[in-house]
Amino acid sequence: xxxxxLTRALSLALSLVxxxxxxxxxxxxxxxxxxxxxxxxxxxxxxxxxLRDQLGLNGSIPERYISxxxxxxxxxxxxxxxxxxxxxxxxxxxxxxxxxxxxxxxVLSTIIAIPVGLIAASxxxxxxxxxxxxxxxxxxxxxxxxxxxxxxFIFAVTLRWFNAGGFPGWDAGLWPGLKALTLPAVALALxxxxxxxxxxxxxxxxxxxxxxxxxxxxxxxxxxxxTTRHALRNALIPVLTIIGLQxxxxxxxxxxxxxxxxxxxxxxxxxxxxxxxxxxxxxxLVMLLVFAVILVTFLVDIAYAxxxxxxRKPR
Amino acid sequence: MIRVEDLSLTIxxxxxxxxxxxxxxxxxVTALVGESGSGKSMTAFTVMGLQxxxxxxTGRVMLDDRNLLDAGEKQLNRIRGNRxxxxxxxxxxxxxxxxxIGDQVAETLLIHGKTSRAEAHRIAAEKxxxxxxxxxxxxxSRFPHELSGGQRQRVAIAMAIALSPELLxxxxxxxxxxxxxxxxxxxxxxxxxxxSGMSLLLITHDLAVVAGMADQVAVMKExxxxxxxxxxxxxxxxxxxxxxxxxxxxxHQPQRSPLPPDDVxxxxxxxxxxxPGRRRGLFGRSDPFRAVNEVSFxxxxxxxxGLVGESGCGKSTLTRAILGLDPVQGGTIDAFGKxxxxxxxxxxxxxxxxxxxxxxxxxxxxxxxxxxxAEPFHLMPTPPADRRERVAEVLRDVxxxxxxxxxxxxxxSGGQRQRIAIARALITRPELIVLDEAVSALxxxxxxxxxxxxARLQAEHRxxxxxxxxxxxxxxxxxxxxxVMKAxxxxxxGETxxxxxxxxxxxxRQLIAATPRIPEDWQxxxxx
Numbered sequence: 001x002x003x004x005x006l007t008r009a010l011s012l013a014l015s016l017v018x019x020x021x022x023x024x025x026x027x028x029x030x031x032x033x034x035x036x037x038x039x040x041x042x043x044x045x046x047x048x049x050x051l052r053d054q055l056g057l058n059g060s061i062p063e064r065y066i067s068x069x070x071x072x073x074x075x076x077x078x079x080x081x082x083x084x085x086x087x088x089x090x091x092x093x094x095x096x097x098x099x100x101x102x103x104x105x106x107v108l109s110t111i112i113a114i115p116v117g118l119i120a121a122s123x124x125x126x127x128x129x130x131x132x133x134x135x136x137x138x139x140x141x142x143x144x145x146x147x148x149x150x151x152x153f154i155f156a157v158t159l160r161w162f163n164a165g166g167f168p169g170w171d172a173g174l175w176p177g178l179k180a181l182t183l184p185a186v187a188l189a190l191x192x193x194x195x196x197x198x199x200x201x202x203x204x205x206x207x208x209x210x211x212x213x214x215x216x217x218x219x220x221x222x223x224x225x226x227t228t229r230h231a232l233r234n235a236l237i238p239v240l241t242i243i244g245l246q247x248x249x250x251x252x253x254x255x256x257x258x259x260x261x262x263x264x265x266x267x268x269x270x271x272x273x274x275x276x277x278x279x280x281x282x283x284x285l286v287m288l289l290v291f292a293v294i295l296v297t298f299l300v301d302i303a304y305a306x307x308x309x310x311x312r313k314p315r
Numbered sequence: 316m317i318r319v320e321d322l323s324l325t326i327x328x329x330x331x332x333x334x335x336x337x338x339x340x341x342x343x344v345t346a347l348v349g350e351s352g353s354g355k356s357m358t359a360f361t362v363m364g365l366q367x368x369x370x371x372x373t374g375r376v377m378l379d380d381r382n383l384l385d386a387g388e389k390q391l392n393r394i395r396g397n398r399x400x401x402x403x404x405x406x407x408x409x410x411x412x413x414x415x416i417g418d419q420v421a422e423t424l425l426i427h428g429k430t431s432r433a434e435a436h437r438i439a440a441e442k443x444x445x446x447x448x449x450x451x452x453x454x455x456s457r458f459p460h461e462l463s464g465g466q467r468q469r470v471a472i473a474m475a476i477a478l479s480p481e482l483l484x485x486x487x488x489x490x491x492x493x494x495x496x497x498x499x500x501x502x503x504x505x506x507x508x509x510x511s512g513m514s515l516l517l518i519t520h521d522l523a524v525v526a527g528m529a530d531q532v533a534v535m536k537e538x539x540x541x542x543x544x545x546x547x548x549x550x551x552x553x554x555x556x557x558x559x560x561x562x563x564x565x566x567h568q569p570q571r572s573p574l575p576p577d578d579v580x581x582x583x584x585x586x587x588x589x590x591p592g593r594r595r596g597l598f599g600r601s602d603p604f605r606a607v608n609e610v611s612f613x614x615x616x617x618x619x620x621g622l623v624g625e626s627g628c629g630k631s632t633l634t635r636a637i638l639g640l641d642p643v644q645g646g647t648i649d650a651f652g653k654x655x656x657x658x659x660x661x662x663x664x665x666x667x668x669x670x671x672x673x674x675x676x677x678x679x680x681x682x683x684x685x686x687x688x689a690e691p692f693h694l695m696p697t698p699p700a701d702r703r704e705r706v707a708e709v710l711r712d713v714x715x716x717x718x719x720x721x722x723x724x725x726x727x728s729g730g731q732r733q734r735i736a737i738a739r740a741l742i743t744r745p746e747l748i749v750l751d752e753a754v755s756a757l758x759x760x761x762x763x764x765x766x767x768x769x770a771r772l773q774a775e776h777r778x779x780x781x782x783x784x785x786x787x788x789x790x791x792x793x794x795x796x797x798x799v800m801k802a803x804x805x806x807x808x809g810e811t812x813x814x815x816x817x818x819x820x821x822x823x824r825q826l827i828a829a830t831p832r833i834p835e836d837w838q839x840x841x842x843x
Contacts, residue, residue: 211408217365218403219423219474220396222388229422230411308413309458 004305004312012298019290020072024065027283068283077284082276087284090269097167098266101181101188102250108189109196110243116193117200117239122227124205132197139194148187148260155183165262184261188254192246199242203235210234236307244300248293316341316481316514317362317399322374324354324361324538331357331370332538338531339482342512344505346525346546348561349535350758351729355518358535359484362516363401364391397427400475404487406468410459416443416470417455423477442473446503464626465496469503476507483507484516489524493625493785498829501528520758522565523831526550534558550837560760566833567763568792569770574617580651580666580746580779581614581637587645588632588803606632608803609646616746619773619780621794621811623787623826629803630783634751637781638669651746665694668740672752675732678724684710684735685720691743709738712775713768730761737768747779754789766793787830791815799823 035051036043052058059067071078077087120132156164162183170177207213208231216226255267266285273281305311317339324332332354339345347355360366362376364383376383378398383391395401403409410419420439424430430438440450446469459467468488475483485504489497505528508515517528525532526546533543534557542555553559587609592601607629614620624630635641637648639655648655651663668691671677678687688706692698699705707717713734724732733753740748750769754762770793772778784790790797791811798808799822807820818824 211403211405212411214365215403215409215471215474216411216422218363218395218401220392220394220426221422222392225426230414233413234411310412310460 001312008301012294015294023286078280080278080281082278087281094266094269097263104181104185105188105250106247109193112193113196116197120201121204136194136197139190144187144191145256145260147190151183167263184257188257196242200239203238207231207235240300240303244296247296252289318377320375324370324372326370337533339514341514343530344515344528345531346517346529347533348525353535354538355535356486359486359518396423397478398480399482400480401484402471402475402488404490406464409471412459415456420473423474442477446473482514486518495829523833526833527831564759564763569766571770573795577616579613580616582649584611585646586610586643588636589644606803616779617777619794621790621797622783623790624800628800661694665743666745667747668745669749670736670740670753672755688739709741713738749781751783
């Protein structure tokens with residue numbers, strides 16, 4: 001198991017190096033001089049040249065790659081052209097919102113989906129099953145911003161239990177922070193939970209048809225015991241895959257929800273970075289997201305191995 | 316101890332079991348024999364109360380004085396695994412892959428609330444030792460994927476006998492296993508019956524297994540018991556037609572007259588096939604695994620050559636090399652005078668065709684039969700203009716109506732599918748057909764028909780066969796020469812009758828001894 005984890009960790013590191021080269025190369029070939037852009041139309045060539053020096057845009061390509069990577073590794077992501085503050089500072093603020101939001105939504109989605117999928121699979125063909133399948137179909141079809149607006153209408157406008165938007169910051173305390181993230185997390189979680197519940201249901205139905213379930217029943221286990229003791233863990237592999245994919249999506253793909261609830265999250269930062277051609281920000285964020293995706297994949301791999309002993313041998 | 320009375324079972328409109336009655340006597344082996352679809356497995360499931368939920372059951376299954384068909388789910392759960400244990404055909408999939416064997420055996424004890432966790436594991440170790448998996452060599456922490464098929468079946472048996480049930484139901488327990496493993500598992504079951512006084516309900520399609528094991532036999536056909544008696548009288552008597560037919564099909568010898576020797580069409584010299592070793596770290600690998608080691612033989616036109624050996628002996632790897640599917644790591648293979656390799660001409664390649672074991676999995680389910688059968692034409696430089704006529708002709712040749720062309724593969728039975736597979740092999744008018752376990756998945760009566768077909772086609776088209784099988788009796792019936800393969804090497808080769816009558820290599824003797832057979836004098840009595 002440890003060897004498995006180490007081999008996976010090594011392949012994680014290699015993937016990161018490859019990704020960084022690709023990102024760096026793409027940013028290199030995008031036309032336009034960031035220094036000229038930052039100083040505006042009327043800047044003198046000398047001023048542009050001076051800024052280029054300051055931004056580290058002069059020098060050979062390998063030199064710049066190494067200094068960029070070196071900066072990344074030491075936490076120095078460079079300075080944003082538009083905000084004129086260190087990117088690391090910007091990103092850190094946004095991560096403080098986006099990571100808790102993504103985790104919150106993911107936990108909600110998993111807590112809803114696994115029991116719902118379990119109920120649907122073990123009562124397959126019943127009214128409950130049809131009801132769940134219908135509801136999840138709706139959950140997938142309806143866009144999450146629509147859920148968001150309904151939630152705001154019910155819980156913020158009518159009942160006044162939550163604020164309609166904004167984020168007080170974690171300095172205000174854990175509870176106010178969580179409270180501000182609750183409606184966005186629910187809006188994000190509902191479609192994800194619908195997908196996950198359907199995956200759970202079909203994985204479980206397939207597992208329940210396996211020979212070892214019949215063996216378990218022949219040993220004297222009831223249908224329910226066979227499901228929870230033997231089928232559940234075997235059905236988790238596809239569910240883990242989806243959870244991994246969903247986390248990566250939730251981290252960066254929450255831009256619409258961030259806008260609806262006026263949250264200062266990563267999605268909005270990326271959007272602003274792109275529209276304002278703030279390449280330092282874009283470059284750093286893309287690298288960060290790639291890192292997050294690869295890290296999640298690594299964690300999912302480890303989770304697979306924890307669930308299924310057949311996957312523990314290094315491939 | 317269990318009495319099945321007038322048991323009938325229907326699913327929707329289909330009548331699966333009809334008025335089935337038999338007794339299972341304490342401490343005895345009772346066998347249910349029949350072909351697939353005869354209802355023998357369904358009978359066993361119904362005794363366990365594990366029939367499909369949509370099934371309607373009438374009659375009685377009496378355990379002591381209680382009718383199990385009236386028992387509630389809770390009562391049945393207390394009986395299953397406790398008083399009646401069951402093992403199944405497919406040991407590879409019968410165990411939960413994510414739980415250790417110790418936990419799975421101990422679960423039988425724990426679920427019935429008999430013991431503490433520690434005690435359950437102690438008993439599990441004891442039972443695993445009893446079935447031949449002592450914890451010093453097979454720790455309780457092993458997972459199923461670390462064991463072979465035979466070992467997994469032993470684990471399944473340990474699970475089933477953990478609480479010393481009064482009855483063990485074994486549903487085709489050895490069908491998926493090699494003959495030597497089969498012999499070991501059957502011996503183990505026999506010993507368990509002898510030492511514990513347990514009853515055994517043995518469900519099988521194999522009359523030879525029954526002859527060696529059972530005290531009582533019931534023969535099933537289409538959901539009915541057509542004949543039941545003590546084993547020896549049943550074999551000597553064979554009162555019912557179906558029993559006779561089943562018996563005849565089991566020992567069926569197709570009519571064939573060996574063709575005179577002819578040119579060599581296939582020549583293997585020192586063939587070596589290796590698989591890369593397991594990865595070690597990032598770049599290293601352990602030594603490659605040698606699946607086929609220095610195999611040499613010649614095959615003549617019109618000859619029928621058998622290749623026998625257990626699973627993992629290298630039969631399939633050798634087959635793939637002959638078909639040119641995988642490169643060889645040493646030696647040479649020549650077919651029709653040309654070296655098999657990337658440059659082997661397609662026109663000659665159409666001279667070698669293959670029929671695999673699973674008649675369903677080897678067809679694309681979305682193609683019509685016409686396209687399936689015509690597929691090998693792509694090997695020819697120009698597909699023949701009379702493509703449809705050629706397809707119709709080979710279908711006729713294998714005994715299928717011409718209108719089969721427009722249908723899909725799922726519309727055919729197992730035997731018909733295998734006929735279609737043979738038609739596909741015949742379409743290019745090859746000289747050599749490799750039959751890789753081509754009849755192993757078929758019921759005995761269908762198998763007899765296919766063997767006849769294969770023999771007839773050989774005579775008509777002057778075909779050479781390489782007949783690969785783990786079933787010695789089939790190989791004996793249809794081949795001129797036979798090779799015995801073990802651990803990648805040919806350990807014995809010669810005329811089929813010579814090898815079987817006077818085996819020289821100890822491994823060949825072991826294989827022949829492990830093959831279950833019906834005692835000669837029981838058969839003589841019938842023929843007299």
